[in-house]
Amino acid sequence: MDLYFIRHTSVNVKEGICYGYSDVDVSQTFESEVNILKKKFSVSPQMIFYSSPLKRCILLAERLAIADPIIDKRIIELNFGDWELKDWSLINKTERENWLNNFVNFRCPNGESYLDLYKRATDFFEDLVKKKYENVAIITHGGFIRSILSYILDIPLKKSFSIQINYGSVSKIKFNQDNSSNSYTTVEYINR
DSSP, X not given: OEEEEEEOOOBSOOTTBOOSSSOOOBOTTXXXXXXXXXXXXXXXXXXXXXXXXXXXXXXXXXHHOSSOOEEOGGGSOOOOGGGTTSBGGGSOHHHHHHHHHOTTTOOOTTSOOHHHHHHHHHHHHHHHTTSOOSEEEEEEOHHHHHHHHHHHHTOOGGGGGGSOOXXXXXXXXXXXXXXXXXXXXXXXXXXO
């Protein structure tokens, strides 16, 4: 099974604003970014598309997919709770520092931790590889893609933000399973 993890295109959010779970719009460069992405990624007629329920992913999935995408809440970005759409500099300094020092386990007020996102991501991945698809495109978010790569490559979550995942990038993973139910996963490329 070939799995293409595609990060949504750039968003219409002022620099320095905390967003994750918020349903922000795509930037004015959406059309040109989609055209660039189409040169990096070819869609086959049998390809199955999954999308985060957020607008920035659904719009991209609609532009790439031949059939309607499957919407799955597990592939949504990290929920920053009370911090959503706030300027990072205006977030309580102590809480912000606690998050920076331990973002894996620290839960934003009324939000979730990176570990929570990781659990959602791995649950989705384990369900997906049980299916008999050949080609799957997952339109999602940077945090989700880093979580999947951490899982597959056994990278500590604390180190996963060292993996660059650009807007409109594609990362390809191949899930291989033989007749005896043995399986292995390879990462063919990241952030293309």
